[in-house]
Amino acid sequence: xxxxxxxxxxxxxxxxxxxxxxxxxxxxxxxxxxxxxxxxxxxxxxxxxxxxxxxxxxxxxxxxxxxxxxxxxxxxxxxxxxxxx
Numbered sequence: 001x002x003x004x005x006x007x008x009x010x011x012x013x014x015x016x017x018x019x020x021x022x023x024x025x026x027x028x029x030x031x032x033x034x035x036x037x038x039x040x041x042x043x044x045x046x047x048x049x050x051x052x053x054x055x056x057x058x059x060x061x062x063x064x065x066x067x068x069x070x071x072x073x074x075x076x077x078x079x080x081x082x083x084x085x
Contacts, residue, residue: 013026014026014027029068030069033061033065034061036068037060037063037064040058
């Protein structure tokens with residue numbers, strides 16, 4: 001295991017939880033692709049207003065899925081509060 005890499009839990013997803021259990025930082029997995037795409041798709045204008053590339057990088061669920069499986073930034077996580085991503 002590379003230095004600084006956390007061991008994988010049995011669930012296959014790394015999850016870090018706040019002390020008060022209200023927020024989680026989750027490793028994105030392929031099952032998150034549709035939900036993540038929906039968030040990007042409904043917020044494209046906001047995501048691109050300051051020159052961000054997220055909205056133009058994810059034009060389909062397949063784009064998101066490919067990015068999760070072979071991420072350009074392997075430390076990419078999703079922030080979750082309750083059931084809200």
